[in-house]
Amino acid sequence: MAYVVTGAAGFIGSRLVAALNRAGIDEILAVDNLEQADKFRNLADCEIEDYLDKREFVTRLSTGAFDGTIDAVLHQGACTNTMETDGRYMMENNYAYSKALLDWCQDEEVPFIYASSASVYGAGRESAEDRANENPLNVYAYSKFLFDRYVRRRLAQRTGQIAGLRYFNVYGPNEAHKKKTAMNSIALRAYEQYRGEGCVRLFVGSDGYGDGEQRRDFIHVDDAVAVNLWLLAERAVSGIFNCGTGRAQTFNEVAAAVINTVDGTPHSILELAQRNLIRYIPFPAQLVGKYQSYTQADLTRLRAAGYEGGFMTVEQGVAEYVNQLLRAA
16 A cells, blocks of 8 residues: 655655655655656655656546555645746646545545645734634635635545645755745745855835744744654544644744854844844835735644644754755755
């Protein structure tokens, strides 16, 4: 019996494949779209049983080729470009594809663990997994929101585990390919700016926050992967859960963690700004009304389901990530 990981060559998907390998699992069917060919590097050190292009996978799934052969589906594949304007493309990739996989898993009684997104909360400050808190600001967020609603309608009559994870701001190894769509994390952007230009650029204040003081729930990719593996082991657990640290931290804190790790000497945010190592740039007009200035995961539901794992702070996780980047440089 094989495990299917969709989006397997991507950021979270590839780290998930590596974690499955560390757990002794290599019967993995890796599914992805390698039109962006350089993503293959994320899987080069991993052990898989087979690779299929997403389109071939969907075709073979519909013909019954995989009936009775799959142990679980870990669905990480999606278009994650929040600036994508082709709504048809977004809905085909993130909504219709996800529905087809879920329906097949329910027919086969196969566990289905999938990637949702904290973007469904929009500009709201409340992040409990309730409909009242959901207000997507772009078509990416809407595609995730709509699929979560579909899942909610299926949960009561489910035949197998259905678990969705609303990822907050994930950063860490294997995200370099996302630079082409500018969807890489602020941690990686800050590292490359500092190494290349000698400073980190952050937005000036917005929505009542000071310069660089907008706050997000930044979660290291390996902490997000750990929640996936816990769900895989706890097959009685179903539902939609936030996947963040439960701790909002500022973009200034991320920049400081990057600079201080590279330099090896701790400085305060104020000192870094005074020395122009952190510089503030105008807020882009195209992001007005579409920007989350504050996110923080409400972990009540995840903890109540039994997850006891910890989460790295920005200072811990970004330092670990930057040290990995420095070793690879």
